[in-house]
Amino acid sequence: MGVLLSRAHGAWAQARDSTFKADLRYTPTSGFATFPWPLPATVSQRESVAAASVALLARRTEICHDRDIGLTMLYNQVDDGAYQDLAALNRVLDEAVASCYGWPKKVAQDGGELVRRLLELNAEIVAGDRPYDPFAHQER
Numbered sequence: 001m002g003v004l005l006s007r008a009h010g011a012w013a014q015a016r017d018s019t020f021k022a023d024l025r026y027t028p029t030s031g032f033a034t035f036p037w038p039l040p041a042t043v044s045q046r047e048s049v050a051a052a053s054v055a056l057l058a059r060r061t062e063i064c065h066d067r068d069i070g071l072t073m074l075y076n077q078v079d080d081g082a083y084q085d086l087a088a089l090n091r092v093l094d095e096a097v098a099s100c101y102g103w104p105k106k107v108a109q110d111g112g113e114l115v116r117r118l119l120e121l122n123a124e125i126v127a128g129d130r131p132y133d134p135f136a137h138q139e140r
Contacts, residue, residue: 002053006097007090009035011111012118036121037134038100045100052093059086 003009013031026032041049063083064074078087094108101121107113124130 001057002049002093003037003097003100005053005056005093006049007094007108007111008097008101008114008118011114014111015115015119034122036118036125036132038097039132039134041100045096048096049093049100052089052096056086056089056093059089 012035013026016030016034038045060071060074063086064070067074069077074083074086077083078090091109095105098105098108101117103117107117121130125132
């Protein structure tokens, strides 16, 4: 779940999926099935992503319930500078996900660089240059 909540997956979806008017039209075939998951990730890396996503989900659920708002309104407010603690939780998650790929933290907030690296990884997977089985059972 944490990877799907990350800027890496968001940047991928923006680059790969179509739009309807100005809104992203996320589809499983272009946004999910083509997404190159970070493999192999260590137990420690997976635990960092899990902890960051749990904290992020808890905080945004709390805000949405307290304010009686949805995620679009919440993140519009975050973009306007509100809920800096939530923005920080998003950054922590993004950096944890970047770590799973072996990338430096600074890449985690650069949508263009994320897409470039993900496209490169995707090309390696498609060409068979990288072993890839993202949903195989991973030992803890």
